[in-house]
Amino acid sequence: MLTRFAYIRPKSLEEAIKHLSSDGARVHAGGTDLLGCLRDQVFDVKKLVSLSSVKNLRGLRKSSNGAIRIGALTTITEVARHPEIRKSYAALAQAASEVASPQLRNQGTIGGNICQKPRCWYYRGEFHCLRKGGEECFAVGGENAFHCIFGGESCHIVHPSDTAPALAALGARIHIRGPKGKRSLLLENFFVPPEQDYTKETVLDQGEVVTEIELPPPAEGLKSSYRKVRARRSWDFALAGVALAVGFKKDQVLNASVFLSGVAPIPWRSKEVEEAIKGKRLDSEIIKRAAEAGVQKARPMEQNAYKIPLLRSVIEEQLQAIKNG
């Protein structure tokens, strides 16, 4: 049962921020995640603030320096299909087209995708878990087949978004507006790991809105990709996945940015894989060693050790593919 709340559809961002600054107010973008959370009583709201009538939050535009700016209200379908994204930021196009189902991609927005709440069944269910202000993470002694193998200090969620690891690997910046003005930061630093604060997923404060995501101009020789493995071929979240952005000079790796999905509470940067391939030619021995390095620090729970060989294989497969692609 939904509790009673006010619903507001402001025309300007300033007005939206004013409404969002009050306690219990939340952004409504596409609603595909938010309404499920409300129905399942994951949290309560006093006021929903729809961004649908706020101008200039939709669509993609190119800046004079070649960067691409994506409005937070742009649908995931639009991101997946955009010719410039497909051409120069393949990891993002692939990640966006792997999100959920066509209906959800038509309704869900890129801003909502990176701000969505975790899918842990204890958090979404009737459990007063640590993340909801309780005293324990029920995944520790419970059903933990889909939980994290990295970074699970106190809470063991996995980050649900497919686009977030791709954006992080591509060096995206996130632009935020709030009651105190504007700020922007690397998307990689937008997510809050449980060791820092297990009650929030992002750095957003009350009243703050993600307005844009900015992709740097495509660097020469950069190849990128995203692949996730899921339990079934229809819509599903990642069991394990990898986003790669690799700069090549001829066949040698100049720089690499590697983020893992489905295995950690935030898009998980794998410095181990990056270090294993930097300055190298991607022959099968280097690829094997890099994939092994990528799983070496994994700490599985009772039921999710299967994620280790899965992740190792997907890293190996994607490094091979990016080398040949």
Ligand SMILES: Cc1cc2nc3c(=O)[nH]c(=O)nc-3n(C[C@H](O)[C@H](O)[C@H](O)COP(=O)(O)OP(=O)(O)OC[C@H]3O[C@@H](n4cnc5c(N)ncnc54)[C@H](O)[C@@H]3O)c2cc1C
């Ligand atoms: C059945 C199902 C399957 C799914 N499968 C996948 C999947 O495989 N991969 C994947 O990545 N996702 C998946 N999702 C999640 C889906 O992609 C997200 O629900 C969607 O992207 C969220 O976008 P939205 O616009 O609907 O956000 P909303 O539901 O409107 O909002 C989600 C959250 O983000 C906040 N928010 C939204 N926009 C902003 C903003 N601009 N600034 C600040 N806060 C904001 C809201 O307050 C809310 O807390 C699935 C969802 C469902 C229901």
